[in-house]
Amino acid sequence: MERVPADSPTTRGRWLVGAAIVLLALNLRVLVASVGVVLPEIRADLAMSPTTAGVLTTLPVLCFAVIGFSSGGLVRRLGVHRSTVALLAVLATGLVARTLVDTTPLFLGTTALALAGAAVGNVILPPLAKVHFPDRIPLISALYGAAIMAGATLASVTTVPLAEMLDGWRPGLAAWAVLAVVTMLPWLTLLGHDVHTGPGSGDRLPMGKVIRSPLAWAMVLCFGAQSANAYTQFGWYPEILTDSGIGENEAAILLGVLTGVGIPVTLALPWLMARTGDRPTLPVFFGLATASGWLGVLIAPSSAPLLWSVLLGVGGSAFTWVLAMIGKRTRTPAATTALSLLTQGLGYLIAALGPFGVGALHDATGSWTAPLLALIGSSVVIAVAGSVISRPRMLEDTLR
Incomplete structure (x- = not known):
């Protein structure tokens, strides 16, 4: 130990x-x-x-x-x-x-x-x-x-x-x-x-073993889908808004609202996690908020852009929730390190498809409809994979 x-x-x-x-x-x-x-x-x-x-x-x-x-x-x-x-x-x-x-x-x-x-x-x-x-x-x-x-x-x-x-x-x-x-x-x-999480410790988990865990893959997919949304927002959200007729300064402010609104929601996570326990309430909520925000941008981007930005910012709190669950679903620092490496390593690789794919779809179709529909679909991944993570089990138990 x-x-x-x-x-x-x-x-x-x-x-x-x-x-x-x-x-x-x-x-x-x-x-x-x-x-x-x-x-x-x-x-x-x-x-x-x-x-x-x-x-x-x-x-x-x-x-x-x-x-x-x-x-x-x-x-x-x-x-x-x-x-x-x-x-x-x-x-x-x-x-x-x-x-x-x-x-x-x-x-x-x-x-x-x-x-x-x-x-x-x-x-x-x-x-x-x-x-x-x-x-x-x-x-x-x-x-x-x-x-x-x-x-x-x-x-x-x-x-x-x-x-x-x-x-x-x-x-x-x-x-x-x-x-x-x-x-x-x-x-x-x-x-x-200083504190070491290996090497040679009996608690060290080989990555080849961790990668076979269904829980680990749920972490990867949930983190990847959320991060794909986040980096698409960093790279494309202002342009999506300006193409709908919103001014550049207002679009920049709305991006600031989007990133800032997640702060109070994230700070409330300990209370929310204690209240919801092992139920999938939070990941489903984050998925629904993200889907609703993108749907609003798709249907009526200039009608209520502040509301859409707030919804997307609230949905972005799935990022911190997944990071917290990495620690809650492992018993030792070594297992936490291994799961963090896998979740973020592969998750960010998936996330790269977000800004790149949105740009490619926009270039191919000449509109934002297809990219926004794809982003709405990614919110379903957040909800479903997050529901798997919510089940009360530890990573080490899924490796047996």
Whole structure:
């Protein structure tokens, strides 16, 4: 059985660890949300083609999938605290480096470097919660889930004013590296109390074994469908709205509403999860909210865009719910790490089909009808796969 050292922050300094986890989560979507709002300036400065811009919008989910899935060995060898410091250093380096280059290939490469740090951060959050707050999984998951959304909202709202104040998109984007450096400080104090989730532990679960679990695949499908929706919203939602006659400024504000409205719902998750227990109420609700939002955008996009944005934002809380269930459906940090790797690695690979597929369908059909119908269909996956996850069973029991 894996043991946490007696002097580890699970028994002292939990406030420091909790704050450090929330700060870490705050960083993980900043680099994605900050690019979209200054993309026209980036494209003009780097002579970036529309096709390359499409690659840039798909790059986050591809990096989250490939790098996240392959990061398990690093986390096991370094320990969760050293891995966190390392990923923040990589994130900060990439954030600065991409503002110092003058060609599109180098911009994509340095952006991928920053995304590599964020990818490891995505994977490491559930094990950190399992190690330090095994008795408060829904609460800590809600806090870091809300922080992820808050980071995206903060970046989408403040990057343009930052760029204007600092005289250009380059310093406007580079400024977010300061947040990563500040976040690193509390984790440096925890290096002497690191916790390993392997290697050689009897609790370590081979990925080949985990991948045969029906519960694991339900996690992958639910997470993948929700993330496909989220990254489609990041990349295409404003354009879908502007094509329906809504102004660009209003569309940008509505995207901010969409990302921000999920924060209070996510913070309410511990209470909601306690009230609903093992019933599939929450995933079905998230699926219905997502479907209703996209249906409204399809039928009457300019009639009640605020309502559609709120519904989509509420449905997006399925993201934090799945991350919380990774911890609730495993017994040990090793199992949590394995399930987190599989869920996010394959889930983000599925998610890449969202923004890419929506763009391809739009180009092929010349309208948003087919893409929106596909997104409505993906909400059914959230509800059905989420209902499977809701059943009261542990990952380890499904492997027997």
